[in-house]
Amino acid sequence: MRYDLDDLRLFLHVVDEGSITAGARRMHLSLPSASARVRALEHHAGVTLLVRGRRGVRPTPAGSTLARHAHEVLAQTALLEGAVASYARPSAAPLVLLAGGSAMHRFVPQALVSFLRSHPDVDVTVSECRTPETMRLLAAGEADLGIVQSHEAIGDELPIEALGDDSLVAIGQAGGVLVDRAAVSYREVAEHPLVGLGPGSSLQHWIETSLGANAPAARFRTLVPDLTTLIALAVAGVGLAVVPRRSVAPESAVEVCELTDSWARRAHLLCWGARERGEPEIRTALADHLRAAARRGTEGGSSIVDGHQS
Structure with missing residues (x-):
């Protein structure tokens, strides 16, 4: 037996709505036309598919089986159509998004999931990049959007907007040396064993640059390549760590303490490239998803993808 895909779609709508009338409306069909299609489907199947009543319809056991398999058939058909259609579409250059490690750790993955x-x-090329290099590439028209740090974004020739807080905090094991502390200076933090990010990290570079010659002597028990590992070590009590507040999931069993140092106050900015590299509405759509993900992070949303350094 050959099944018509539109008949299967109609049948699923009827089952979902519990009404042939409502199913017909969703398929933009008249009620007589939809009823005839359903009857023809039952005739070809050789079984009753719907129990009709005064309050609507419901599937018979055979109808439920047909509906389950129809879902699978239509889903596979959509994948088939998309795969074949991709060869017919003119190839377009992917959007280019640049961001530092702090943004990469949490809200960039969230934005990418929803956008893609x-x-x-639409394809997106994402690269981890420090703010000065991001600003250079955006100004040169080699990237579409960049997430940069407020304290390093120099120059006002590019469109730029506030995206969210990225201030630094000290974290340590729950019930440890930071317990009942609301705020602490970096110099106090450095009196205890620390864990930190490696020398290639933009976060570690920022801390060292900010401290300059006044940097306290600190004992780093280990340097690791990414925020995920760093936070895990701090939670386990290996040492204190300085991380972006937004990188710490709300449910983490860890003490979080504000840093009183002025350089710990940071913010993420969304910066737009100097030239349109594709369809403007697509770049705007990606920006919308980044804004939404940044808001979710501020409200305590959970991380989807870990493993990037800051």
Whole structure:
């Protein structure tokens, strides 16, 4: 037996709505036309698919089986159509997004998930990049969007907007030396064993640059390549760590303490490239997803992807 895909779609709508009338409306069909299609489907199947009543319809056991398999058939058909159609579409250059490690740790992955799911025809190239290099590439028209640090974004020739707080905090084992402390200076933090990020990290570079010649002598028990490992070590009590507040999941069993140093106050900015490299509305859509993800991070959203350094 050959099944018509539109008949299967109609049948699923009817089952979902519990009404042939509502199913017909979703398929933009008249009620007589939809009823005829359903009857023809039952005739070809050789079984009753719907129990009709005064309050609507419900599937018979055979109808439920058909609906389950129809879902699978239509899902596979959509994948087939998308795969084949991709060869017919003109190839377009992917959007280029640049961001530092702090943004990469949490809200950039969240934004990418939502954006790429809602724009299956658009590709995005993402690179971890320090703010000065990001600003250079944006000004040169080699990137579409960049997430930069407020304290390093120099120059006002590029469109730029506030995106969210990225201030630094000290973290340590729950019930440890930071317990009941609301705020602490970096110099106090450095009196205890520390864990930190490696020398290639933009966060570690920022801390060292900010401290300059006044840097206290600190004992780093280990230097690790990413925030995920760093936070795990601090939670386990290996040492205190300085991390962006937004990188710490709300449910983490860890003491979080404000840093009183002025250089710990930072913010993420969204910066736009100097030249349009593709369709303007697509770049705007990606920016919208980044803003939404940044808001979720501020409200305590959870991390999807870990493993990037800051």
